[in-house]
Amino acid sequence: MATELKVQSLDRTFDILELLANEQNGYNLVQISEKLDLPKSTVHRLVGVLLQREFVRKSQDTNRYRLGPGFIGLCSHYLNSLELKTESSPFMEELSESTGNVVFLAIRQNDKMVYIDSKEQINSLRKYAIIGQQKPLYCTSLGKALLIGLTDDEIRILLAKEPFEKRGPNTHMNMESLLQDIRECRRRGWALDDQEAEPAINCVAAPIRDYRGQVIAAISTSWVLAQHPEMIPEEMAEKVKRQAANISFNMGYTGGTTR
CATH class of the missing domain: 3.30.450.40 (GAF domain)
Structure with a gap:
């Protein structure tokens, strides 16, 4: 069961990354949740991990998330x-x-x-x-x-x-x-x-x-x-x-x- 949850989280994380990769201006938390049909709490948790690793960055002005510089090094x-x-x-x-x-x-x-x-x-x-x-x-x-x-x-x-x-x-x-x-x-x-x-x-x-x-x-x-x-x-x-x-x-x- 634990393994299935980890795989599911990984799959959802890639869904978020692919969504953000196709939108230059990014999306806010509500938009990501709606487009991927995911609970806001789940999106918030996964995006938080991506923020820590700099794979995603958040605009303080618009609260939109975009791909971050972590991908450059990767x-x-x-x-x-x-x-x-x-x-x-x-x-x-x-x-x-x-x-x-x-x-x-x-x-x-x-x-x-x-x-x-x-x-x-x-x-x-x-x-x-x-x-x-x-x-x-x-x-x-x-x-x-x-x-x-x-x-x-x-x-x-x-x-x-x-x-x-x-x-x-x-x-x-x-x-x-x-x-x-x-x-x-x-x-x-x-x-x-x-x-x-x-x-x-x-x-x-x-x-x-x-x-x-x-x-x-x-x-x-x-x-x-x-x-x-x-x-x-x-x-x-x-x-x-x-x-x-x-x-x-x-x-x-x-x-x-x-x-």
């Missing part, structure tokens, strides 16, 4: 992700064509790196399988590129519970080793995974910034060392940085582009 990451993928796609394709390698796009979710897109020259099921996968920040080039925008203290707090497991011959095994690497990443503007996430693989990544200059994502390319001994990280990094700068420019960053 939807911003999702909308940014959609825009990011759209703006990144052609540059990722170009990077994949120029290097012949797979290219990845990732964002940070709390203390993990998450793949949100990839490009490669052959059609592969791997592209779809990897989207949404999480990996550690400390041992991947994408993860380290995402950490570039944080201070040393912020990184210490973020990764305070990180176990630093050995995944490749050169994996960082403690915080200070990682921070020393991140400082170098900040200086040169790109990150290297030299057999840190797994043996025999190199990967370089560069951060993508938004209009505020904040790091919101990272782009990378990787290759198998035995198959491509001619690929030099520093040379590959210039190509990755160029496309990261172009994507950043399209995302509103005015710190400069190399294109």
Whole structure:
């Protein structure tokens, strides 16, 4: 019975939100009650919760309720992700064509790196399988590129519970080793995974910034060392940085582009 009441309350709450979303000027308590055929006491209780969470705001002049700023924060990451993928796609394709390698796009979710897109020259099921996968920040080039925008203290707090497991011959095994690497990443503007996430693989990544200059994502390319001994990280990094700068420019960053 209690579960049914909770579901009913949730359903009614969404009814209220959908009603307010379709009326720019909003509705007062009586109007909401009449349009949804709900008791005023029920509407008052549900709207009170929405007010506390800023999903709804009340005009003191008209006593009308309208959608509030809570939805901006709720939807911003999702909308940014959609825009990011759209703006990144052609540059990722170009990077994949120029290097012949797979290219990845990732964002940070709390203390993990998450793949949100990839490009490669052959059609592969791997592209779809990897989207949404999480990996550690400390041992991947994408993860380290995402950490570039944080201070040393912020990184210490973020990764305070990180176990630093050995995944490749050169994996960082403690915080200070990682921070020393991140400082170098900040200086040169790109990150290297030299057999840190797994043996025999190199990967370089560069951060993508938004209009505020904040790091919101990272782009990378990787290759198998035995198959491509001619690929030099520093040379590959210039190509990755160029496309990261172009994507950043399209995302509103005015710190400069190399294109």
